[in-house]
Amino acid sequence: MIQKKNLTPLILAGIFVFMLGLSYAAVPLYDLFCRVTGFGGTTQIASSAPGSTGHPNINIRFESNITDSLNWDFYSKTKTVKIPMGEEKTIYYFAKNLSDEPIVGTATFNVTPAKAGQYFMKIDCFCFVEQLLNPGESMNMPVTFFIDPDLYKDENVQEVNEITLSYTFMKSMDQSKVEEQGKL
Numbered sequence: 001m002i003q004k005k006n007l008t009p010l011i012l013a014g015i016f017v018f019m020l021g022l023s024y025a026a027v028p029l030y031d032l033f034c035r036v037t038g039f040g041g042t043t044q045i046a047s048s049a050p051g052s053t054g055h056p057n058i059n060i061r062f063e064s065n066i067t068d069s070l071n072w073d074f075y076s077k078t079k080t081v082k083i084p085m086g087e088e089k090t091i092y093y094f095a096k097n098l099s100d101e102p103i104v105g106t107a108t109f110n111v112t113p114a115k116a117g118q119y120f121m122k123i124d125c126f127c128f129v130e131q132l133l134n135p136g137e138s139m140n141m142p143v144t145f146f147i148d149p150d151l152y153k154d155e156n157v158q159e160v161n162e163i164t165l166s167y168t169f170m171k172s173m174d175q176s177k178v179e180e181q182g183k184l
Contacts, residue, residue, distance in 0.1 A: 058083065059161060059163070060147070061163070061164040062093075067171070072098060073094070074096075074169045085146075085148070090142050093167065094141070103171060104130050104131065106172040109165065111163060113157075121148055125145075126143065
């Protein structure tokens with residue numbers, strides 16, 4: 001039988017292990033929560049657009065940023081579009097490696113206003129995979145998307161008439177694609 005003085009360290013150790021497990025699970029659980037709810041401007045992924053629904057057009061603005069760690073030129077070739085709800089649209093971002101070494105870049109995105117993020121549906125996006133650019137190499141990178149017509153059914157976002165999609169490109173922590181290319 002366990003004595004009371006031995007029970008306390010066991011309980012404390014159990015609490016420690018439980019809290020440690022929660023800390024490791026926090027990031028994937030938060031990511032899952034954001035993807036399901038659209039919280040924080042997280043966009044949704046769709047396989048196809050429903051087509052024009054007769055709802056009013058909505059303005060979409062495209063912004064681009066790069067971090068100091070990435071010596072690339074990066075911008076949207078289209079600054080704004082006005083599209084009907086439910087209509088599929090493809091626009092292109094442009095990236096060029098200005099450095100003298102191959103670099104793997106990765107993009108994060110944000111939708112503003114954040115409450116519209118769950119209605120911004122991406123079908124295809126360069127942000128789904130890391131991009132490798134050799135010195136001086138450039139590429140046009142597509143984003144195919146539509147705005148879910150259910151946006152106007154949600155009382156919290158009915159006043160939204162413009163959505164901004166913003167990307168920030170940064171040097172990937174994993175540069176193994178550069179090493180793999182060198183072995184070919």
